[in-house]
Amino acid sequence: MHTVIRQPTGREFADMESAVARLLDVMLIGLGTTLASWLWLPEPGRAIVEASFVAFDMALAILLLPWFGVYDSWRGRSKWHLSVRIVIGWLAVQVCGLAVMFLLHRTASLSRLWCVSWTALTAGGLVTSRLLVHAALGRMRRAGRNLRTVAVMGAGKHRDGVIANLTASPQAGFRAVAIFHTAGGGETTVHGLPGFWSFGEFADWVRREQVDEIWLALPMSEQDMLLRVLAEFSGDLVNLRFLPDVRGLVMFDRHVVDLLGSPAINLVASPMTPYSLLQKALFDRVFAAAVLVALAPLMLAIAVAVKVTSKGPVLFTQRRKGANGRVFRIFKFRSMRAHAQKAGVVRQATRRDPRVTRVGAFLRRTSLDELPQFLNVLRGEMSVVGPRPHAIEHDDQYRTIVDGYIHRYRIKPGITGWAQVNGFRGETDRIEKMQRRVEHDLYYLRNWSFALDMRIVVATVVKGLMNRNAY
Template sequence: MKEVKKAVRQRVVKKREKAGKNGERNMLKIEGLLARLLDVALVFAGAAIASHMRFNDMSQRTFYDVFIALSVAFTLALFPAFGIYESWRGRSKIGLAGHIALAWLLVQFSGVMVLFSLHHIDIISRLWFVYWTGSTGAMLIVSRLMTHAVLGQVRSAGMNLHKVAVVGCGAHCSAVIRRGVAAPASGFRVVAAFNVAPQGGSLNAKVPTFDDRAAFHRYIRSQDIHELWLALPLSEERVILEFVEEFRDELVNVRFMPDLHSLALFDSGTIELIGMPAINLVASPLSATALRQKDVFDRLFAAAALIGLSPLLIAIAIAVKLSSRGPVLFRQKRKSTDGRIFTIYKFRSMRTHAEAPGVVTQAKRGDPRITRVGAFLRRTSLDELPQFFNVLRGDMSVVGPRPHAIEHDDQYQKLVSGYIHRYRVKPGITGWAQVNGYRGETDRIEKMEGRIACDLYYLGNWSFALDMRIIAATVVKGLVHRNAY
């Protein structure tokens, strides 16, 4: 009799799950369709605004319509690849804004490349194109942020929430519960917890806490719990498998939230290796997708910078050549990702001189080797502009830890903890350390330690928004600094 009841209950559960999954899929399809239609409408609206700003006419010329339609097609093709139409419940909205900005720039770049290949690029007004790119990009970002702000208010009012039950023990589990309770706008509400080790102390939770597993299972099923979070240490493999097996065939998302802070160098991520999942403990904190997006942005930004700054680059090259004997560009070996050696380019700022093999003498304030033109270039960081060629070649990034001379790498790697990890991403033209004042000579070990601390912070907290913040800070306050000489 018990087996019959159990079988009936399982059939009922499966029917509910199937209906729930179908309903959820249909809702996601509708939301995705509406989001795509809104994006298409904003692309056309941005073009109309640009036409009004440039030509005082909202209507489009024939070939402009073709260009706009081309960008719409690229938008519908590329935005899904950047995860823009996925659910961002509980995820960073600043990160979403960065994804949209990067995807839209790539859309426009792709459209420009098509026009260039068709030899019609000169037909489009460059000012109109800038207006269109800026206004549409702003509207795409603002519309998404407004949508999520409204959703946040709705969720804070207790609607559109996914109920969560947390399983765990100790401080890590308590922290997960506190964060879930304190952030209802994320779309999750922690409603229950199960303490797997009550003898070790309570969870200090503001939600009902169970220590009877059967009662906890019944609560999850009776209260329509959407999420089960396993906030457990890696040693609790048996408990993890038991809960996964218990809810494997039910409409409950089971997520493992291990406490890796004591083991991992950076915030850990899961990747796939040889067809199997792996958790990063000491590895690059940026995922393969993030690295690809960063590389696309770097090359677009570098190309635009070199084109836009070409008159300035020519003027500086002439000034350097006239200031003293020697080549216009200074070349030196540096390390890129994973210790790969590359040649970095700078405008030469010193008189040509010879140094002993294996020795690199840092520039000091009032260094007699620096020319007058070189002093100005170093003070304003204009000597770094040729490194955009390094970015185009893939050796460097626009933003990242600054590369040091190889001799200094060998020296400081033995003295500063964590020094080597700065080479887990490409070195940058500018970085978090530079906009926080760590520039120029490192005549004391404390200066290098401060620089490395900034580099490790950047690696552990990377986002596209942080890169934009660093670029803006470099332009606003980073060009001139008292430590640059």
């Protein structure tokens, strides 16, 4: 075993950066209270109490904010997640500070407007300062400074993809410097980087060049190589990172989560985080309420038209499956004449279907028959955007013959979706049509973002209301 005691390149800079960040945060807390006091001039008797509150929070920030990981290295990690952690950490500091003031019986002396203003201004300042610092670091790293050198171990497309990501993200602060080939081939240079075939030579080179990190881009079957690397570098201050090749196994993501204290890789699990679901749910309720209020006159006119032109109820309801397979009743404006239907059999609408009324044909063609589904969204049974729900009988038919069909149940079904804005609407008279629709649904699940939802909503309004496949 080789033992080399050294300080990796950039470690002193990281320690200094963390210390400066802590000092800056304390200063921003003080600046925030100054601005809040300027906006809401404190009464003479409150100034001393508020100053005590600020002093408590400064001390608490030094103690509590590190617990939220805001001073860890965020090199190559999401700055959005960093911003969220900063805000949550600051709110925790404020709650603890208020608890201290409550125990001292001083909360009644605090100005609520001042307190809220201070909290908001400081949160904005903390996030903005951190984003500006990382933007400056990104420019510095693109210029070739403050970089961590990386040697990549692996073979094939997965290794090449890791190196490509490194090369394409210079602002992250990593630079690939060498490759150790773990599979066959005779190349000595790949991507312009020196390559090694002998593990001993590779280990000696890493120590001689004082490489900061080794990334193991290996399949999960390469346990022997993983253990060999861990044993070889156990006495070195070099970071070892395992980037497992799970592309052939993972359905939605490859995030590592903490499960009862152990790291776990999601192979098949819900593709959306609790925060994403909350964000989506809040948008759904607000958007649905706004649509129902804004379009209430139109929906009333449609209801009257449906009622006076054909016999039967205004609304058509049908059992559908929602998130996690839970059954609910979907609402639509009735577009067909009342007709007998065999139990367990659902006949899809076809072109020039005699069951469709004249008003119903217009409603289906313009998708206005779907408007009552905003009630389902408001009730929490559906989402504005998501995979379109099918009749339960069709679910039972397709889930065994269409690859990935079952995963449509992982989130709430939607009024519109990625498949619909890409032309996959209407009758699915062939298995191939349903397979293509499901492929688009799975793409949406894998690539969900709030921006993608907004894109689909806009596309639905612009081009999705009138569709030649809707009949």
